[in-house]
Amino acid sequence: MQKVIQAALEAGKEIMKIYETDFEIEYKEDESPLTIADQRSHELIKSMLESNYPGIPILSEEGKHLPYNDRKSWREFWLVDPIDGTKEFIKKNGEFTVNIALIRDGKPVMGVVYAPALDQLYVAERGKGAYKVTSALTSSDKNVITLPLQDSNSKIAKVVASRSHMSEETNAFINELEKKYDQVETISAGSSLKLCLIAEGTADYYPRYAPTMEWDTGAGQAIVEFSGGTVFVAEEDKPLVYNKENLKNPWFLAKRAD
Secondary structure (H helix, E strand, O other): OOOHHHHHHHHHHHHHHOOOOOOOEEOOOOEEEEEHHHHHHHHHHHHHHHOOOOOOEEEOOOOOOOOOOOHOOEEEEEEHHHHHHHHHHHOOOOOOOEEEEEEEOOOEEEEEEOOOOOOOEEEEEEOEEEEEEEEEHHHHHHEEEEEEOOOOOOEEEEEEOOOOOOOOOHHHHHHHHHHHHHHHEEEEEEOOHHHHHHHHOOOOOOEEEEOOOOHHHHHHHHHHHHHHHHHOOOOOOOOOOOOOOEEEEEOOEOOOOO
């Protein structure tokens, strides 16, 4: 875990060097934005993971995506998003993250999410729980907090939604909650910080009825699940799984509340 955390922190340092400059923006074939920070973060994480774990393959948003026939036999692999929330990075609102997950047999068993502009780190590992580290670059035992931070309120539902993506289905979900709770509050956040808010207990529900890819969710799902929450396919009683033939996720619901 420490080596994976170090990879995320070092990537964060490189990202922040570029964040504080007037960087150029490119656009990929799907019209999603790409910056040199995405690429440098990818190369650094890839290098550190390959050096420390040479036998484990890497699937990164900014790396080469092997055909399913070449990866379907992977029992375990690293799932990496060098910058989750590139739109937030470009807006310079601080709500972007570095995501690194270890996937085993289609399930996340370790997750690291680092928000470099906020210097907040979330880590989780199967059997060891989930934690938040404040002031991660200067961390001590006093900075490490066990998740969740707080319990759900039975009368108030807090729903976390994306700053950059809001769908009609999400609005409909919120409307249904208003029939169930005395009060419904909406919290906006970017990137995998939305999943981390569920892990914290700061929010109760995160309905994602809009497109995401596997690297967007793997690390955050680990942090939610090992803090006691769930990340299930929307309207189905089964968790998100990984290394699918199609790397796009189905719609999902992350939650703490019953």
